[in-house]
Amino acid sequence: MANGLAGLKGQFCPSFAQRFQAAGYETGRDYSDAFDYVASLDDVDSSRIVCWGTSMCGGSVLHAAAFDKRIRAVISQVPFVSGELLSTHLAPIIGSLYSSRQQLKAGKPVPLIKLFAETPEESLQQCTKALIRDENLCDSIKALDKDKLP
Numbered sequence: 001m002a003n004g005l006a007g008l009k010g011q012f013c014p015s016f017a018q019r020f021q022a023a024g025y026e027t028g029r030d031y032s033d034a035f036d037y038v039a040s041l042d043d044v045d046s047s048r049i050v051c052w053g054t055s056m057c058g059g060s061v062l063h064a065a066a067f068d069k070r071i072r073a074v075i076s077q078v079p080f081v082s083g084e085l086l087s088t089h090l091a092p093i094i095g096s097l098y099s100s101r102q103q104l105k106a107g108k109p110v111p112l113i114k115l116f117a118e119t120p121e122e123s124l125q126q127c128t129k130a131l132i133r134d135e136n137l138c139d140s141i142k143a144l145d146k147d148k149l150p
Contacts, residue, residue: 007055011144020052035068048072056080116141 007013039046050073053061058079065071093113100110117123117130118141124133 007057012054016052035064035070039070046070050075052077054078 035049038044038049047070049071051061051064051071052075053059054077058076059081061071061074062076062079062081065074096111097113103110114130116132117125117134123130
């Protein structure tokens, strides 16, 4: 299980994992090795491996299942399946993202980029500096705040 762009493992994943586990599902932690590892376990039916992902990883599990036919089902929640919309917002700042990586490696402070618009109205404004401008995400952001998640 994994969150999407800028998502942390503590944001919603634990509650989903508990529900999946209660329903008899098991989860893997690292997509790069999880398929082979989980399939090799004696107590796992390798013909019933299911992958779950949300946001960016919602697209990743679709991609993984397209190539690994052992994956029998995919649960893909609000998947990113195209980077086209995001790329238009990234284009003006892509150079600074790479220079920030160099600063970070050198132990210097780096500028932060606002990830989400705070209100539906802000998300519709062209002048917002938020990377993701989706008015439908505002309720999810409020839920993070309510649960005191980062």
